[in-house]
Amino acid sequence: MADAVDRLFSEFFTGLTERQLTYLKWEIRQRVGSSDENIGGSRGSRRNGQRDLVEGNLIREESNPMIQRLEREQRSMAEFCLTLDKSSLLILNYRYDNRHRYTWYEVANKMMKSERQCQRQVYNLKREFKQSVWYTREIVSKYTYNRNV
Helix, strand or coil: CCCHHHHHHHHHHHCHHHHHHHHHHHHHHHCCCCCCCCCCCCHHHHHCHHHHHHHHHHHHHHHCHHHHHHHHHHHHHHHHHHCCCHHHHHHHHHHHCHHHCCCHHHHHHHHCCCHHHHHHHHHHHHHHHHCCCCCCHHHHHHHCCCCCC
């Protein structure tokens, strides 16, 4: 049965989270900002126009809750994967990469283990992730600061 951790693993190992982040940031950069409110127009406003556009885009990117959520998910999954050994990463990659998702039988053959051992290892990894610092929203949001202050 699929749960939130399965979704996180699948999106991370498929690369969907990274693609969504890239697309959302691109979409924000493509939006045309409001025109200059300085009707008189001075040399300073023309000179700072590009800088204001870049700053406006950065503010919109950093204040977007969807981008913040995706960055938090990506960062937590990447940091969790740094704690794993090579065989655990291979099993997760074989099982959760939707571009070439393998059955338990194929995963077991590639890892030279039984199907049950592979299933148990993935179950233990999911449980370890759920109990880790990276999965709890309170701790993840506690250490992400708001740059718009």
